[in-house]
Amino acid sequence: MAAASNNQPLLEVRNLRIEFPTRRGTLLAVDDVSFDIAPGEVLGVVGESGAGKSLTGNAIIGLLEPPGRVAGGEIRLEGRRIDNLPYEEMRKIRGARIGAIFQDPLTSLNPLYSVGRQLVETIQTHLPLSASQAKARAIELLQEVGIPGAEMRIDHYPHQFSGGMRQRVVIALALCAGPRLIVADEPTTALDVSIQAQIIALLKRLCREHGTAVMLVTHDMGVIAETADRVAVMYAGRVAEIGPVREVVKHAKHPYTKGLMGSIPSLGVRTERLTQIDGAMPRLTEIPPGCAFNPRCTFKGQRCLVERPNLMPAGATRAACWLHDSGGVGAPILKETVDA
Amino acid sequence: MPDGGADFVRIEGLKRYFDVSAPWLVRKLEGRPRQVVQAVDGIDIEIAKGETFSLVGESGCGKSTVARLVVGLYPPTAGRIEFDGNDMAGRHSRSDMAALRRRMQMIFQDPFASLNPRWRVFDIIAEPIRAFGLSTGKADLEARVAALLRQVKLNPADGRKYPHEFSGGQRQRISIARALASEPEFLVCDEPTSALDVSVQAQILNLMVDLQRRLQLTYLFISHNLAVVYHISTRVGVMYLGRLVEVAPTDTLFRRPKHPYTRMLLDTIPDLEMTGRQRSPVGGEVPSPINPPSGCTFHPRCPFANDRCKAERPKALPIEGGTVACHAIEEGRLPIEDRTYALNT
Amino acid sequence: MAAASRSGFSGWLHRVSDSDVWWSFKSSPMTVAAAVATFLIIAVAFLSPVLAPHTPFDPATLSLSDGLKPPVLVSPDGEWAFPLGTDDQGRDVLSSIMYGTRLSLIVSLAAVAVAMVLGISLGLISGYFGGAIDAVIMRVADVQLTFPAILVALLIDGVVRGLISVKRHDEIAIFVVVGAIGLSFWVSYARTVRGSVMVEKNKEYVQAARVIGLSPLLIMVRHVLPNVTGPVLVIATLNLGLAIITEATLSFLGVGLPSTEPSLGTLIRLGNEVLQSGDWWITVFPGVTLAALVLAVNLLGDWLRDALNPKLR
Ligand SMILES: Nc1ncnc2c1ncn2[C@@H]1O[C@H](COP(=O)(O)OP(=O)(O)OP(=O)(O)O)[C@@H](O)[C@H]1O
Ligand SMILES: Nc1ncnc2c1ncn2[C@@H]1O[C@H](COP(=O)(O)OP(=O)(O)OP(=O)(O)O)[C@@H](O)[C@H]1O
Ligand code: SF4
Ligand code: SF4
Ligand SMILES: [Mg+2]
Ligand SMILES: [Mg+2]
Numbered sequence A: 001m002a003a004a005s006n007n008q009p010l011l012e013v014r015n016l017r018i019e020f021p022t023r024r025g026t027l028l029a030v031d032d033v034s035f036d037i038a039p040g041e042v043l044g045v046v047g048e049s050g051a052g053k054s055l056t057g058n059a060i061i062g063l064l065e066p067p068g069r070v071a072g073g074e075i076r077l078e079g080r081r082i083d084n085l086p087y088e089e090m091r092k093i094r095g096a097r098i099g100a101i102f103q104d105p106l107t108s109l110n111p112l113y114s115v116g117r118q119l120v121e122t123i124q125t126h127l128p129l130s131a132s133q134a135k136a137r138a139i140e141l142l143q144e145v146g147i148p149g150a151e152m153r154i155d156h157y158p159h160q161f162s163g164g165m166r167q168r169v170v171i172a173l174a175l176c177a178g179p180r181l182i183v184a185d186e187p188t189t190a191l192d193v194s195i196q197a198q199i200i201a202l203l204k205r206l207c208r209e210h211g212t213a214v215m216l217v218t219h220d221m222g223v224i225a226e227t228a229d230r231v232a233v234m235y236a237g238r239v240a241e242i243g244p245v246r247e248v249v250k251h252a253k254h255p256y257t258k259g260l261m262g263s264i265p266s267l268g269v270r271t272e273r274l275t276q277i278d279g280a281m282p283r284l285t286e287i288p289p290g291c292a293f294n295p296r297c298t299f300k301g302q303r304c305l306v307e308r309p310n311l312m313p314a315g316a317t318r319a320a321c322w323l324h325d326s327g328g329v330g331a332p333i334l335k336e337t338v339d340a
Numbered sequence B: 001m002p003d004g005g006a007d008f009v010r011i012e013g014l015k016r017y018f019d020v021s022a023p024w025l026v027r028k029l030e031g032r033p034r035q036v037v038q039a040v041d042g043i044d045i046e047i048a049k050g051e052t053f054s055l056v057g058e059s060g061c062g063k064s065t066v067a068r069l070v071v072g073l074y075p076p077t078a079g080r081i082e083f084d085g086n087d088m089a090g091r092h093s094r095s096d097m098a099a100l101r102r103r104m105q106m107i108f109q110d111p112f113a114s115l116n117p118r119w120r121v122f123d124i125i126a127e128p129i130r131a132f133g134l135s136t137g138k139a140d141l142e143a144r145v146a147a148l149l150r151q152v153k154l155n156p157a158d159g160r161k162y163p164h165e166f167s168g169g170q171r172q173r174i175s176i177a178r179a180l181a182s183e184p185e186f187l188v189c190d191e192p193t194s195a196l197d198v199s200v201q202a203q204i205l206n207l208m209v210d211l212q213r214r215l216q217l218t219y220l221f222i223s224h225n226l227a228v229v230y231h232i233s234t235r236v237g238v239m240y241l242g243r244l245v246e247v248a249p250t251d252t253l254f255r256r257p258k259h260p261y262t263r264m265l266l267d268t269i270p271d272l273e274m275t276g277r278q279r280s281p282v283g284g285e286v287p288s289p290i291n292p293p294s295g296c297t298f299h300p301r302c303p304f305a306n307d308r309c310k311a312e313r314p315k316a317l318p319i320e321g322g323t324v325a326c327h328a329i330e331e332g333r334l335p336i337e338d339r340t341y342a343l344n345t
Numbered sequence C: 001m002a003a004a005s006r007s008g009f010s011g012w013l014h015r016v017s018d019s020d021v022w023w024s025f026k027s028s029p030m031t032v033a034a035a036v037a038t039f040l041i042i043a044v045a046f047l048s049p050v051l052a053p054h055t056p057f058d059p060a061t062l063s064l065s066d067g068l069k070p071p072v073l074v075s076p077d078g079e080w081a082f083p084l085g086t087d088d089q090g091r092d093v094l095s096s097i098m099y100g101t102r103l104s105l106i107v108s109l110a111a112v113a114v115a116m117v118l119g120i121s122l123g124l125i126s127g128y129f130g131g132a133i134d135a136v137i138m139r140v141a142d143v144q145l146t147f148p149a150i151l152v153a154l155l156i157d158g159v160v161r162g163l164i165s166v167k168r169h170d171e172i173a174i175f176v177v178v179g180a181i182g183l184s185f186w187v188s189y190a191r192t193v194r195g196s197v198m199v200e201k202n203k204e205y206v207q208a209a210r211v212i213g214l215s216p217l218l219i220m221v222r223h224v225l226p227n228v229t230g231p232v233l234v235i236a237t238l239n240l241g242l243a244i245i246t247e248a249t250l251s252f253l254g255v256g257l258p259s260t261e262p263s264l265g266t267l268i269r270l271g272n273e274v275l276q277s278g279d280w281w282i283t284v285f286p287g288v289t290l291a292a293l294v295l296a297v298n299l300l301g302d303w304l305r306d307a308l309n310p311k312l313r
Helices: A054-058 A087-096 A114-125 A131-145 A163-175 A193-210 A221-227 A245-249 A255-262 A302-306 B022-028 B063-071 B095-100 B121-131 B138-151 B156-160 B168-180 B197-214 B228-233 B249-254 B260-269 B307-311 B328-329 C002-018 C020-026 C029-046 C091-131 C131-146 C148-161 C168-203 C202-213 C214-252 C264-273 C283-307
Strands: A011-022 A025-037 A042-047 A071-079 A097-100 A181-187 A214-218 A230-235 A238-244 A311-316 A318-320 B006-021 B034-047 B052-056 B077-083 B106-107 B186-191 B218-222 B235-240 B243-247 B317-319 B322-324
Touching: A011 A054, A011 A238, A025 A071, A025 A238, A042 A193, A042 A221, A042 A245, A054 A071, A054 A163, A054 A181, A054 A214, A071 B307, A087 A097, A087 A114, A097 A163, A097 C002, A114 A163, A131 A163, A163 A193, A193 A214, A193 A221, A193 B095, A193 B260, A193 C002, A214 A221, A221 A245, A230 A255, A238 A245, A238 C002, A238 C168, A255 B197, A311 B218, B006 B063, B006 B218, B006 B322, B034 B218, B034 B243, B052 B063, B052 B228, B052 B249, B052 B328, B063 B106, B063 B186, B063 B218, B063 B328, B095 B106, B106 B168, B106 C202, B121 B138, B121 B156, B138 B156, B138 B168, B168 B197, B197 B228, B228 B249, B235 B260, B243 B249, B243 B260, B249 B322, C020 C029, C020 C283, C029 C091, C091 C168, C091 C214, C091 C264, C091 C283, C131 C168, C148 C168, C168 C214, C202 C214, C214 C264, C214 C283, C264 C283
Parallel strands: A042 A214, A042 A230, A097 A181, A181 A214, B052 B218, B052 B235, B106 B186, B186 B218
Antiparallel strands: A011 A025, A011 A071, A230 A238, A238 A318, A311 A318, B006 B034, B006 B077, B235 B243, B243 B322, B317 B322
């Protein structure tokens, strides 16, 4: 399932910056984020709450909520720039070329209309099909996402479905027009572990069979490890590390990613204490100069306090950390009051 | 099991039903029947002093209801709860009851809803101390709150702030400090880390383990995350639709799971080791607790179900240091196998 | 509390000036104007014994020869002693308005207070205990809601009038009006508080308080009540405007305050009676004051509602 190497990426995000004007000045919530997604590839995006994952996803589907705005960089889908399109044009692309799946399936479905009606309407918006053709396609989609008895269930209302089935209906909705890219923001977070596995299996199968690319936003490393081809780890609005999922999970290069992986309790080995990263991710108003991770980093040097690292090759991944620069982290920091 | 011996917390035949019927008039007019959710349907648990007993299970299986029953937020429909030899439903004088309550506390799941947004952290933590009259004066109260804040690795100066000035992990520390304020011996923790990021979760779990060792706490720990449960528990109980289907020491449960539902749950744990093992998606949905299936409530999803399973509720049988409620295990139809897990390298 | 007392008033001032609500206030010129207007009207009204040029309802100071003087600015017949003119009894309209506004404000503030106390208590009880008590209170509220406030007030006033003599009635008229308006306004408080209580009581911080065995009354007062003050404050402000109007309407209809002690509404009614003869100023100036006051108070209320609603921020 490795990403296609030579041809053009499906999605290119270049130096994306997202700002929020507030009364205390402008907050930079997403700072210089770049990544690509190849056709048929699953890119996982992980990070702590507030790291900027959803904002990045929303910018791609053109649903950034004001006062948030793209303040720099560009987003290209199949080579065409989409971050500066007028609303109407973006709306067409959103259904037809990019599908979206959100965390809470109930908010994506209208409780007043039957599932079938919502599917048929979406299909007809994007494809020139008659009502009966659209209905046939809706049933097909429901079958595809694994809803048993689709012919019958198509007339049911969202509340008559369980959480897992609702999320499948949302996935079916996102698939209506055969999009090239699906942005899935925490698609399994609201679901039970057992149902989570079903949804993950479904997403994987869809990618394989249709060559759809997926940007999978989540803070669950387990989901990423199972589903993604590559993973981008975000921290305080920046990409800390990006690379093939196996490498990032097993041989993380950035100190934050390493700490993150260590803090996940795993089966097999029971330790007295889990590895933990002390401290917390800084708020947007308090991001330190230099490397945003420096207050919590045990490897930091003088350079980390002043100069900001960009992504650089680090083993098989790319990490934003001076440890992987020929110049190193700079002089050691001798005395520092370490906060408990 | 540390200490072993006398059971510190003993839960016997605990049941809690919720009436979720439509209002009387509507019911009569539309000819609808009464509807009762059997949220907890006959549970026996014994927790020894100093151990961590965990409850796991899918959403809606009744874990939180058990937690609330134990701390007295709900009265039980049937059954009894004994705490250090005292029947919690028995007749107690006001002061005896307060003394019992002081010794057990609860930590909640949502770090954003469990702290009163209008109160300063100092007052939130001081509330149990004041309620139980534990402090001798203002200076003593301030010293106690400062010590509690330090215990959860926060700064005593943080007492002056309001909850919204803290991150999720810090709020959960404040909840823990508050729970510890009455110097309890038994803490009921309902998904204390489910709303937190993994790196923050590690901090909180470590803190809980440290505190347990330092203060000889006993935990009833509730979670749906099996890896977390594996990490923190002494013994684990697996719940399904209001019943306990299996109880076992942690290592035994994860190495030699017996009940078909336990095995299925273990199969759904995401594979971080990337051994290529496929998570086997669980077949079927969780049935409604309003009309639970007859006999063994797991039978509609169980690959080993037979006619007896549909008719007869299985009893909890002692096996390998725990108990299992399954006909197939009882009849020896289902062999018990060892599982191996890839080691984190 | 120890931590709180240390920061003191300057700390409070700092917090207020630093808060989002203050910021949203400052950045809305309309609201600032409304606040200034409200403040001015209230200050002038309450200082009327000091500020007013005349004491219009002291018969000793009145002289019929001053009667029906037009406002200074529109007619050469006007006198600077009576800038807004006088009525047929020779009472200064400006002074009447100042005293009348004071009375209107007192009545409506008291009425809102009555409604708040009644509504909040019933709402708390209803929301916290639920069940049969809740059902009874809310059905009563439903019935109450089907009657417009004026009707309720008329009803109460009528009953009271039937029970006591006219002379006694004039003495207690103010209490009757306050009670009548208060009684007709409690429903919105009760409903809002009940709704908020039902949301808050299931929050985990309330359960945490129950775990340590606090009594329901303590939990309501300490935990639930402070968290429902926001919406209550909004209703109170909007209600104040409504109460002023209701009082004016009642007085206009002649079932409110007696003409010996006129409120804005009474003034408008009295002026209205002589409007035919062309003496418009007697009724128009009180009317304009009433409109300005109600508008300013309502603008404040609208802003408060938006400012306290996190979703709109
Ligand atoms: N409307 C807004 N005004 C100000 N800041 C905002 C707004 N929306 C988001 N932010 C900030 O932007 C940052 C990134 O938010 P985002 O929703 O992308 O986080 P996330 O990584 O998706 O987190 P989560 O895991 O909690 O969903 C956060 O720090 C958040 O506080
Ligand atoms: N107060 C209540 N009234 C009616 N039904 C309730 C009430 N509390 C819980 N239930 C029902 O009881 C069942 C068990 O709920 P409980 O909250 O104990 O589940 P849980 O195992 O904690 O689930 P989760 O993992 O989602 O928290 C559910 O079906 C729930 O709908
Ligand atoms: S750049 Fe420096 S501070 Fe940042 S992660 Fe690398 S070593 Fe740590
Ligand atoms: S009792 Fe029967 S249905 Fe229940 S778990 Fe055992 S084998 Fe399955
Ligand atoms: Mg998000
Ligand atoms: Mg629960």
